[in-house]
Amino acid sequence: KDVKVATLEKSNGWSFEPFGRLMIDAGSVDAPDVINDPGLGFANEVRRARIGVKGDIPGGFDYKIELEFADNEVEITDATLGYDAGAAKLTVGQHNNFQSLEELTSSRFTSFMERAAFTDAFGFQRRVGVSAEFNPGTLLVQGGVFTDNIDNLSASNNSWGADGRVVFAPKLANTQLHLGGSVHWRDFNDGQSSVRYRQRPQVHFTDTRFVDTRSIAATGEFGYGLEFAAINGPFHATGETYWQKASRTAGAADPTFFGGYAEVGYFLTGGDSRTYKGGKFDRIKPKNPVGNGGFGAVQVVARYDYLDLNDAGITGGMQNTYGLSLVWTPTDYTRFMLNYLHNEYDDAAIAAGLTRSYNVDTFGVRAQLDF
Amino acid sequence: KDVKVATLEKSNGWSFEPFGRLMIDAGSVDAPDVINDPGLGFANEVRRARIGVKGDIPGGFDYKIELEFADNEVEITDATLGYDAGAAKLTVGQHNNFQSLEELTSSRFTSFMERAAFTDAFGFQRRVGVSAEFNPGTLLVQGGVFTDNIDNLSASNNSWGADGRVVFAPKLANTQLHLGGSVHWRDFNDGQSSVRYRQRPQVHFTDTRFVDTRSIAATGEFGYGLEFAAINGPFHATGETYWQKASRTAGAADPTFFGGYAEVGYFLTGGDSRTYKGGKFDRIKPKNPVGNGGFGAVQVVARYDYLDLNDAGITGGMQNTYGLSLVWTPTDYTRFMLNYLHNEYDDAAIAAGLTRSYNVDTFGVRAQLDF
């Protein structure tokens, strides 16, 4: 178990653990001068401010409630009741559907300030549902049925869907491998009558999206993705592909949009490595942290990210991003990031004068802690 | 003291206890096909997601702040400063007025997913005020003056009211008896200029109300109720009646509406019983909980519930409900419920074609935990 903020524990099996995270971002978005948009230029925000409680209840049960307070609003991220039945784990409540390695990896542990473009673009989010997870050794099987995010649940919403994911994660000599695949299906019913796929230029403090399908009348969606990762000492490589198909109303062709990324990273500080647990990346624990005479862990990461929102007559645009991330991890629970991203657009949703092919450079810094 | 999540305590009298509850509901509302309403059919919701803190402060004081986060909004349920003066207890802040045994019993311990129809219909809610409670032995006397719910407090609101309740709760041989009565009076002043009494069909995940007085111009309200309960081993019986009178503006006759219920329950599992404390029902603690080789407690409960919103020329409708509840309590702090309710309406607020007399069947399941 992690050496972290103390947990209240009772001998009868009760535990109570408070936890939280804080991420403060600043940076800039530089687009062609001809584009006049209030979301360009400098901006800053409290990206995430979360507090939660979790713990065990005697009898094999556990609970988790996590709340997001950024933007001076409150949002329930996780609210679950779980039951641990040996190799299987059952969960009821709002929790992550089983889509994408990067989506499932905590935002505290991703290599860039924002996740791969396709994850937000395709609307991955937590939903209320029931799921089961089986984890016998190197194989991980996850599946569930879900209705909708708490924010969208109303008396008239009867959307529902099913999600599944399989991961094979063998350890070969000194290399931790991760091979995965996931499937996502949703029937909107009365819950929604359209989809809209769009994405920011890899930083969240702007609300300007240069790729955007705009509203597409649809009755459901179907997605599937492949996941790869490898960790070997200071090196890691990871990549994913994801296809998202919208089921349009009668007569119209169904578009399939696509996104993916490939990333490599290296620690400049000796003895440091990314960690992996339960089918996702885990916490970086610097070998020589600040406070113990060390400088923490310093990692450089390069990424190519691609998102194609053009298909079947819909022109949402294409985004090619080349990114560099400098990740400084002074201690296990603090982190500072510096991100530079070069975004190349074709068929962009926002015109730059007469052209829709242009570049946008974004720059971001983050101060982060969790407890 | 309950064996629960650990409490931080200091020898000087300070304590800090985090607590919370999570209830996840799903189910359906089946009305005559001729009624076309988005609130019918399947629905689900996070019914309650609450986190709070409470504790003692040296010198005889105590505090409690509880927050409700369901619907991705925040609402203060309780926010109180208390003082313990021996047999008397003083409380300042937002807390429950002293109306109805079922209203005062925690939602974690009621026999059905929703409380008796009259409690919500007549607008029982927590309000900001000052109250005193005397509890010398089997007699309990409670009273207070209250302004309004925090949500409705504004610079122009000067509504206020007084509430009182008396309970006599002797233990006769093996039977815990409860006999109670409460009185409620409110002058709306500038805080509100009308009342509206209405109710859902015994499940909360729909917003459709088949009984509804609609807005009645009023200057105040006056209510009074009677309470009965008896617990003997695996058996319990309970029932209440409540009369609510709205003071209409000059000239119009004042209507008195009525609600009540009668309930009986029985545990199928040996050795289990409902518990009672401080003038209300308390936690079910299964004799053979899950995790200790047992199956927990299984209880069946039957209820008849009645609500009459017709009087003095106002036709809000009548609701007769026959309900069955299966309550599975695997451990002290987890609970699963299955509810079936048959609602019969007369003079319903929603017409079914040419008639306002018809039946609505509702079905609900709940997963629940608290800590």
Added chain:
Amino acid sequence: KDVKVATLEKSNGWSFEPFGRLMIDAGSVDAPDVINDPGLGFANEVRRARIGVKGDIPGGFDYKIELEFADNEVEITDATLGYDAGAAKLTVGQHNNFQSLEELTSSRFTSFMERAAFTDAFGFQRRVGVSAEFNPGTLLVQGGVFTDNIDNLSASNNSWGADGRVVFAPKLANTQLHLGGSVHWRDFNDGQSSVRYRQRPQVHFTDTRFVDTRSIAATGEFGYGLEFAAINGPFHATGETYWQKASRTAGAADPTFFGGYAEVGYFLTGGDSRTYKGGKFDRIKPKNPVGNGGFGAVQVVARYDYLDLNDAGITGGMQNTYGLSLVWTPTDYTRFMLNYLHNEYDDAAIAAGLTRSYNVDTFGVRAQLDF
């Protein structure tokens, strides 16, 4: 360290301390009868209901997240990541700018229910930024650059400013002295295009402001203030002055508004005194608290408060307030206040018939606890 609610601590340097405050207010606003305003007369409110967590992270870091839940909304007050570098302390996140002794003193420890009129009038608030604090002995130097309050941060907001404060706080024989000065500068950029300075009549449960500049087109603001305080046994005296200048758009003269106060207080109970720490007033700890056979600390405080919002052709009005406060502190963490305030207006923003010179009397009581 204070004897307070227990803190979770680990030997490796981690700590986790929950904290909170609750203030419940009631009272009345009495203005000339000719003024017809819903904010006059009786009102009550939950003034503050806050819960937060703070602690240390191994490696010299610390964290703090505090949330305000009054009005059934949530607002982040503090959200910071700090680093302790010996005599210097670095802070990133939303925190108090360095304006005014009374603004920086916790609302739990001020002598009146509301702070000096100029603090709210001139818009002092927490903002997201980076700051440093040096505290070598009796000298305290604080400075930072800030963007805006989380509530106002958006992709298009690029307001920013700088704040600095110097305090000299020697202890002369039995007298704790405080001499301070602060400077505040802000460039609104795209974040706002006007300022509005206004103030309530020294109680918060009304939203009626008798002084109000109304919207003034402006590009920035510049403020500076002086601070004085002295504590000697049961006596204390304190006072401040503050000048706020708005930079109007081209052509218009820049108005400079002014506010200030002078206050004296005396404890009727023997052995009690105000306390002082880190450049601001701290907690009153009664020598003979309730619960130990004592009655707590009783203090009377008198204050003159002045706010002048007339300058350079703008007539926001002048407010002269004479206030009396009775502060009963039964124990270290509970407090009850009784405030009477006589406000004299000239050029008031609200006319009373034909005149804008009249008096408003306000009365308030508060029940308070913190943990």
